[in-house]
Amino acid sequence: MGAGFGMPSLEDMQHWTLILGRLQQIALEHGLAAMKPVESNAMPAIPGVTDAATVARAQDFWRDSIALWQHLLDPAAQGPAQSPERTADRRFRDSRWHENPVFDWIRQSYFLLSDHLLRAVESIEGVEGKQKDQLRFATRAFIDAMSPSNFPTTNPQVLEKTIETRGENLVKGLQNMLADIAKGQMTQVAPGAFELGRNLAVTPGKVIHRTPLYELIQYAPTTPNVLKTPIVIFPPWINRFYILDLTPEKSFVRWAVDQGITVFMVSWKSADASMKDVVWDDYVAAQIDAVEAIRAALKVERVHAIGYCVAGTTLAATLAVLAARGQADIVASATFFTAQVDFADAGELLHFVDDTQLAMFKDLTPDGYLDGRYMAATFNLLRGRDLIWNYVTNNYLLGNDYAPFDLLHWNSDTTNLPAKWHLSYLTDLYRDNRLATPGALSVGGTPIDLGLIETPAYVQAGREDHIAPAESVWKMTGHLNGPIRFVLAGSGHIAGVVNHPDANKYQYWSGAEPKGTLEDFLAAAHETKGSWWPDWAAWLRAIDPATVRATGPRKPGAGSAKALEDAPGRYVRER
Numbered sequence: 001m002g003a004g005f006g007m008p009s010l011e012d013m014q015h016w017t018l019i020l021g022r023l024q025q026i027a028l029e030h031g032l033a034a035m036k037p038v039e040s041n042a043m044p045a046i047p048g049v050t051d052a053a054t055v056a057r058a059q060d061f062w063r064d065s066i067a068l069w070q071h072l073l074d075p076a077a078q079g080p081a082q083s084p085e086r087t088a089d090r091r092f093r094d095s096r097w098h099e100n101p102v103f104d105w106i107r108q109s110y111f112l113l114s115d116h117l118l119r120a121v122e123s124i125e126g127v128e129g130k131q132k133d134q135l136r137f138a139t140r141a142f143i144d145a146m147s148p149s150n151f152p153t154t155n156p157q158v159l160e161k162t163i164e165t166r167g168e169n170l171v172k173g174l175q176n177m178l179a180d181i182a183k184g185q186m187t188q189v190a191p192g193a194f195e196l197g198r199n200l201a202v203t204p205g206k207v208i209h210r211t212p213l214y215e216l217i218q219y220a221p222t223t224p225n226v227l228k229t230p231i232v233i234f235p236p237w238i239n240r241f242y243i244l245d246l247t248p249e250k251s252f253v254r255w256a257v258d259q260g261i262t263v264f265m266v267s268w269k270s271a272d273a274s275m276k277d278v279v280w281d282d283y284v285a286a287q288i289d290a291v292e293a294i295r296a297a298l299k300v301e302r303v304h305a306i307g308y309c310v311a312g313t314t315l316a317a318t319l320a321v322l323a324a325r326g327q328a329d330i331v332a333s334a335t336f337f338t339a340q341v342d343f344a345d346a347g348e349l350l351h352f353v354d355d356t357q358l359a360m361f362k363d364l365t366p367d368g369y370l371d372g373r374y375m376a377a378t379f380n381l382l383r384g385r386d387l388i389w390n391y392v393t394n395n396y397l398l399g400n401d402y403a404p405f406d407l408l409h410w411n412s413d414t415t416n417l418p419a420k421w422h423l424s425y426l427t428d429l430y431r432d433n434r435l436a437t438p439g440a441l442s443v444g445g446t447p448i449d450l451g452l453i454e455t456p457a458y459v460q461a462g463r464e465d466h467i468a469p470a471e472s473v474w475k476m477t478g479h480l481n482g483p484i485r486f487v488l489a490g491s492g493h494i495a496g497v498v499n500h501p502d503a504n505k506y507q508y509w510s511g512a513e514p515k516g517t518l519e520d521f522l523a524a525a526h527e528t529k530g531s532w533w534p535d536w537a538a539w540l541r542a543i544d545p546a547t548v549r550a551t552g553p554r555k556p557g558a559g560s561a562k563a564l565e566d567a568p569g570r571y572v573r574e575r
Contacts, residue, residue, distance in 0.1 A: 091147055091149040091385070091389075091393075092107050092149065094156065094157050096156040096157070096160075097156065100156060103148075103154075103156045106148045106154050107148065110146075110147060110148050114143045117139055117142075117143060118136070118139060118140070118143075121135050121136055121139050130350070130354075133350070133351065134351050134354075137348060137351050141381065141384055144384045144385045144388075144389055145384070145389065147385075147389065149389070149393055150389050150392055150393060150397075151397075152170070152397050155393065155397065157398065158393075158397045158398060161398055161399070165399070168399065169397070169398055169399030170397070170399065171399070172399035173395060173396040173397055173398065173399040174396070176395045176396055176399070177396045184373050185373045185376060185377075185412065185414070186380070186387075186388065186391055186412075187391070187395070187402060187412070188387070188391060188402070188405075188408040188409075188411060188412050189402055189403065189404060189405050189408040189409045189412060190401065190402040190403060190404045191402070193404035193409065194404070194406055194409040196242065196568050196572060196573060197566075197567075197568060199247060199406075200242055200245070200246060200247065200406060200409065200410075201241075201242035201245045201246075201567065201568035201572065202245075202248060203219050203245050203248075203251055203253045203254045203257065203567065204219065204220040204567065205217050205218055205219035205220055205265075205556055205566075205567035205568075206218055206220075206556035206557045206563035206564070206565070206566060206567060207267075207563065207564040207565050207566075207567065207569040207570070208293075208297060208556055208557060208561040208562065208563060208564065209290075209293045209297075209561060209564075210564055210570075211286065211289065212269065212274070212275075213268065213269055213275075213278065213282060213283070213286050214266050214267060214268050214269060214286050214290070214571070215266070215267040215269075215564075215569045215570065215571045215572075216232075216264055216265075216266060216267075216290055216293055216294070217264065217265040217266075217267060217567045217568065217569055218262075218263075218264050218297070218556040218557075218561070219253060219257050219262075219263045219264070219265070219556065219567065220257070220555060220556055221257065221260075221262065221550035221554055221555065222257050222258050223257075223258070223259075223260040223550060224549065224550055225260060225547045225548065225549060225550060226260045226261060226262045226547060226548060226549075226550045226554055227260060227261050227262065227540075227541065227544065227545075227546070227547055228300065228544065228546040228547060228548050229300060229302050229303065229304055229332050229543075229544045229546070230261070230262035230263070230264060230294055230298055230300065230303055230304065231256070231261055231262070231263055231264065231303065231304040231305070231306060231540070232264040232265075232266065232290055232291060232294055232303055232304070232305050232306070233253070233263065233264065233265045233266065233305075233306045233308070234266050234287055234290075234305065234306065234307045234308065234311035234312070234314070234315055235265070235266065235267075235268070235308050235311055236308050236309040236310045236311045237268035237283070237310065237311065237415065237417070238309075238310060238372075238375055238415060238417060239410070239413075239415055240267075240410060240413050240415060240572055241265055241266065241267045241268070241568075241572060242410060242568060242572065243308075243407075243410050243494065243497075243498065244265070244308070244497075244498070245265070245568070246406045246407065246410065246498065247406050249500060249502065249503075250406070250498055250500050250503075251500075252497075252498060252500075252533070253265060255500060255501070255533060256537070259537050260547070261537075261540070262298070262550075262554055264290070264294055265567075266286070266287075266290055266311075267568065267569050267571045267572050268415070268571065269571045269574065270372065270415045270416045270571070270574050270575065271368075271369035271370070271415075271416040271417050271418045271419075272369060272416065273367045273368050273369065275368065275369060275418045276367070276368025276369065276418065276419065276420065277368075277418075277420060278418035278420065278421050279418070279420055279421050279424060280314070280317075280421055280424060280425060280428075280443065281443045281444050282421070283311075283314050283421070284314055284317055284318050284321060284443045284444070285443075285444065287305075287311075287314060287315060287318045288318060288321070288322070291303045291305065291330055291331065292330075293561070295330065296560070296561070297553055297559055297560060297561035298553050298554070298559070299553070301329070301330070302329065302330055302331065302332035302544070303330065303331060303332065304331070304332050304333045304334075304335070304540060304543075305318075305331050305333070305334050305335070306334075306335040306336075306337065307334070307335070307336055307337070307339055308337040308338070308339070308497070309337065309338055309339055309467070309468060309493070310339075310425070311339075312336040312337060312338070312339020312340075313339050313340055313341055313429065313435070315334055315336065315339070316334075316336070316339070316341045316435075316450060316453065316476070316479075316480075317435065317441070317443060317448050318331075319331060319334055319453045319455050320448045320449055320450050320452055320453055321443050321444070321446045321448065323449075323452035323453055323454070323455075324446050324447065324448075324449065324452055325446060328452075328453075328454065328455060331455055332455075332456075332543060332544055333455060333456045333457070333458065333540065333543050334453075334455050334456070334457045334458070335457070335458040335459075335460070335536065335540075336457065336458070336459045336460065336473075336476065337460050337497045338460065338461060338462055338465055338467070338468040338473060338493050338496070338497060339459075339468065339473065339476070340468050340472050340473055340475070340476070341435055341436060341450055341475070341476050341479055342433065342435070342436040342472065342475035342476065342478075342479060343429050343430050343433045343435070343436070343472070344433055344436070344472075344475070345469065345471055345472045345475070346430060346468070346469070346472050347465075347466060347467065347468070347469040347472060348382050348466060349378075349382070349430065349467065350430060352378055352426075353426045353427070353430040353431045354431075358423065358426060358427060358431070361419070361422065361423055361426075362419075362423070365419035365422075365423075368418070368419050368420070369416045369417060369418055369419050370416060370417045370418075370419050370422050371414075371416055372414030372415045372416045372417065373414050375414065375415075375417065376411070376412070376414045379467070382466055382467065383466065387411075407494065407498075416575075428441060435448065435450070436450075436475075436479065438450070438451060450479040450480060451479065451480075451481055452481070453479075453480045453481060453482060454480075454481050454482035455480075455482050456482050456483045456484075456543055457476075457480055457482055457483070457484045457485070458484075458485050458487070458536055458539055458540075459473065459476050459477060459484055459485070459486045459487070459514070460473075460486075460487045460488075460489055460496075460497070460532065460536075461473035461474060461486075461487075461488050461489065461496075462488075462489050462490075462491055462492045462493055462495075462496030462497070463488055463489065463490055463491070463492075463496070464490075464491055464492040464496070465492045465493045465496060466492060466493065467492075467493040468493060470488060470518060471518050474486070474514075474517075474518040474521070477514040477515075484514045485510070485514075485539055486510070486512075486514040486521060487508050487509070487510045487532050487535060487536075488508060488509040488510075488518075488521070488522065488525070489506065489507075489508045489532050490505075490506030490507045490508065491505075491506050499530075499531040499532070499533070500531060500533070501530060501531040501533055501534055503531070504529075504530055505530070505531070506530070506531070507527050507528060507529045507530065508527070508528055508530075508531075508532035508535065509521075509522055509525040509526065509527050509528075510525055510526065510528065510532070510535060511524075511525050511526045512524035512525040512526075
């Protein structure tokens, strides 16, 4: 090979590729002969080793391996087929993965082994249902972890940068990694790039109500008239509320205010030891308390409500409780962002709610709350390729600077959870699916029956949602008994919701009756390019179009509910 520490020449690589190929081909051809099924008078087949199905799978692997080598040595030869997904894989978009014969072989060998590992999982007999799903998930996670892009000696970009910088990229990357180990969380965004109240969560407003569990923010009007019926947003307490108030050009809150809607936002307190006895009943009671606080502050009879993800699940329980108590009329409508009430098919999060892992949570919560970093790690594992290994390559191996991305700042801004509530939520809803059974759960002594809910509902799902799968969100339409408008948005759990109309991104499907299956709905629905937000605003306005002047109590702190402090408030800043 070339002298010094330079990259080997193309001729060097081709030579050693030829030598390795000849050696490997000899071994593979011998393997094919050795793997032929045994004769009837020979030793009985060993399941998983020499049985016919295992031998056939092994032979397929050897044949594909030989085809890969033959294609590498003679590009005109037919190699293993490459799916469009493989060709477009972002981990290997650098041209050297395709043009350099050694790294092309590494890349294709990785795909070959990955495909055969996944096929092997599918061929396992006697394992079905949840166990098979867990095996698939674990195998995909292992495959993502073993990608050659994650290792310095098998990534051409890392090798080249190491030579160019004389190893400074590895020094910087090691510093990044050690800093992340020290703080117990992977960094995803440039430190200091964002600050609450400076360039995030900047929609003007005031905190007008505070309890030990939440703060209530009222936002200032920007139009001379506003809808008489205000809206309260319940964000998930497993995250910070400002996912709906990111930078101004992405903010749902700012956009809704500009549509002439009086908007209130609940900001949940991050759990500490004082919240060790908080349970789901307390969150339902908090939602009712927020509605009553708004009714009193504005002197209105009804309030629209939005529940996002877990807070949407809780909003459904809240509506059922209000209906059972004869108070359903205080909520004029309910909007559900990617929320589930039937967890039979709740997606990949179900992999984390078996008895062993639920028992582990008790060991992680000695002080009565779950450190939010554990939840962040769980959600990152669901998309490990993008949310873990992407940063290993870019920031640990290449030593690149972190990008200033508001959504990733929010994603890294973890929230602690009350341990007792968190464990019961995973057990009662995810594992046992009790919310879907009338009367199986109670709140404050009131049995929950979703069938009692007749409140008009807007149910939004994300077509590519991996946290609340669209098929799971769809099940809500079979539990609620009021008028429902179902909308399927393009993209996933976050981008499918946070999609400002000015961005001109994605699309949504609507207009069909929410009956039958999700496939039935899609077959009858029509597609609209862009954001679904205007569709929602038109739906909301149709329920109660009456307007009032944006004066007096419509301005935060100007009515009976006095301003406690400026938005975004205190709780969102607490660790």
